[in-house]
Amino acid sequence: MTERQGKAPTLEDLRAIAEAQLGLIPDVLARHMTDVVIRVAEFPDEETEREMELESPFDLLGLYHGIAIGEKSVSASAAAVDMIFLYRRPILDYWCESGEDLAWVVRHVLIHEIGHHVGFSDDDMERIEAESDLD
Numbered sequence: 001m002t003e004r005q006g007k008a009p010t011l012e013d014l015r016a017i018a019e020a021q022l023g024l025i026p027d028v029l030a031r032h033m034t035d036v037v038i039r040v041a042e043f044p045d046e047e048t049e050r051e052m053e054l055e056s057p058f059d060l061l062g063l064y065h066g067i068a069i070g071e072k073s074v075s076a077s078a079a080a081v082d083m084i085f086l087y088r089r090p091i092l093d094y095w096c097e098s099g100e101d102l103a104w105v106v107r108h109v110l111i112h113e114i115g116h117h118v119g120f121s122d123d124d125m126e127r128i129e130a131e132s133d134l135d
Contacts, residue, residue: 037081037082048063064084111125
């Protein structure tokens with residue numbers, strides 16, 4: 001599925017890759033995924049593009065939408081579901097330009113977005129990813 005021949009991976013293909021990569025996410029992140037929904041879309045929606053001031057919808061590979069674990073209060077409404085969005089077209093564009101393995105790219109985006117859910121800094125996420133690449 002990560003080879004560059006034939007048809008481009010579909011939304012379903014990318015969802016399957018993401019599910020497989022979740023099994024490889026370091027436990028420090030994976031244990032926080034019980035109530036998080038992963039969605040795969042072609043691109044971020046127009047509201048997200050405006051809010052994040054994107055120059056292009058290709059500028060965003062993924063997005064955590066919710067309240068980070070450390071910022072949630074006991075009285076907060078449980079109605080809002082924490083979600084991680086993976087954006088297919090930007091991910092495929094990055095994959096083609098970078099030469100990286102597609103599964104690695106998806107895992108990288110997942111680690112970064114799960115890190116936002118947990119409330120980790122970018123430095124924390126880079127360290128966790130580097131340590132997990134040694135496995």
